[in-house]
Amino acid sequence: MPLTKAQVRAAILAARAASTPHQRATEAAALTGHLLAWVTPGSTVCAYVPVGTEPGSVQLLDALTDRGVRVLLPVSRQDDDGVPQPLQWGAYRAGTLVRAAFGLREPAPPHLPAEAVGEASAVLVPALAVDRRGTRLGRGAGFYDRTLQWAATTAPLVAIVRDDELVEELPNDPHDVRMTHAATPGLGVLDLRRE
Template identity: 45%
Template sequence: MEPTKPEVRRAVLARRSAVPAVERAARDRAVRVLLGGVIRPGSLVCAYVPDGGEAGGPDLPQALADLGARVLLPVSPAVGPLGWAPFAGLGDLRPGRFGIPVPSAPAEGPERIADADLVLVPSVAVDRAGRRLGRGGGYYDRTLALAGPGAHLLAVLDPEDVLEHVPAEPHDRPVHGVLTPNGLLDFGTWHSPE
């Protein structure tokens, strides 16, 4: 019998929390270095601030900005798709809904994601068909429906969080690839920046 979404979430999050701090820091540095091969200076990137042991670490938005990207971070509304606010540095972040760090600037509407060249999508796990398992709130599935046709959707994960199969439903939005500390896993739709 196939595991349910909550079962997969629990297993992955338990494994993720068991990664020693020194190894977590090394993995996060590797992800941020590999972003240099993905980010084109001047590109617009919808990103997020990883927490709870998520790959990339809390410095991820700053690493993107240091590579020359214009970075937008999500702002969670009470319902509906995510809004987006411009990232102005780690020191500018404040706690938002659910305690998630958000920029101090007012959020723009959900449609702002349509302008993104790259969307980094927080994920618990992804399978080799690009099916993504999130935290269960549905914010990203509703938001990714608004992404432009040229936007690349990329999950950032530890290698062991790329699974053979992730349970999915028709409303779940797939990603084009996964960036791990070991490199970029392309699901056949990724085009590297020129």
């Protein structure tokens, strides 16, 4: 019997928790190198601030902005009933992140509407796993699935994962937005449309 999303999430979160700070730093540096070589200087990229053991780093954000890339970061909000809303966006400036809900750090206001994702030439998406068909497993709240409808059709949607989190197949639902690419520390940026 195939694993459920909850079972896959639990296994990946346990594996991430078992990783060492040295492993995470090495993987973050490799991801930074791959993504810097891949992102066009002077473009706009939607990215994220990693939380806990998520792949990536603030150093990637700094390196992108040093290359003239406009970096937009997500701002997550819920309505009065606790329903996740489409992500808003804020421009990244080094040293100005503020604490937010869910243990996140985000840009201070002003924030841009969800449709601002359409300005990005690439969207770097946090993921627990992604399969070779582009099915992304997130944490289950649906913030990105509610937002990526506004991404430009030409913008790569890049799931950022560890090497062993690129898998053959994941459970999916009709509302799941497929990723076009994956980036891992050991494999670099992969076009999943060619897999």
